[in-house]
Amino acid sequence: MSKYLLNKFLYTVDRDPDLVERYRTDPAGAVARWEAEYAGRLLNCVGDEATTWLAFDDAERAALTAHDYPALFALGAHPFLTLTLFIGMFERDYPEPLGFQHEYARRLSHMTLPYPDIAT
Template structure:
């Protein structure tokens, strides 16, 4: 499991409107494409710099493909990153503040201390 890679996915997808829409419409294919094309790029470096070892495990891949933000939170994904990306994807489907309320409701079962979000 890589909290770093989960957070990198959430961060990079959230910053690209085309990826946000692609992830909303076809999450499984977007996760597979991102893992192949983006996972091993080094953030904030010149093109061509990359690593070779980063991959999602099956649990992470499935949580991402299912838009399962409670599971992502439990896996250690940063709650700010999940909230901002999922607001971008689903706020339009709810009344004002409706998605944020739904997010809080679906995470209400999590009690302190929260899962470790350090990477």
């Protein structure tokens, strides 16, 4: 398990509207494509530097593919990164103000302190 890679996925997808829509409409394809094309790229790095050892494990891939943000949180994904990405993906599906944010809070309400470690 790599909290770093999980958070890197959330961070990079959230910053690209095309990746957000691809992840919304075809999560399995988007996760596989991101893992193949982006996982090895170094964040904030100029040039062609890359790594080859990073990959999602089965639990991470399943949670990402299912848009299962409570499972992502339990795996150590940063809650701010999950919230901002999933707001961008699903806020339009909730007509009331802050509708998705309320749903996010409701689905994570079973979590109690201490929260999972989000350090990478």
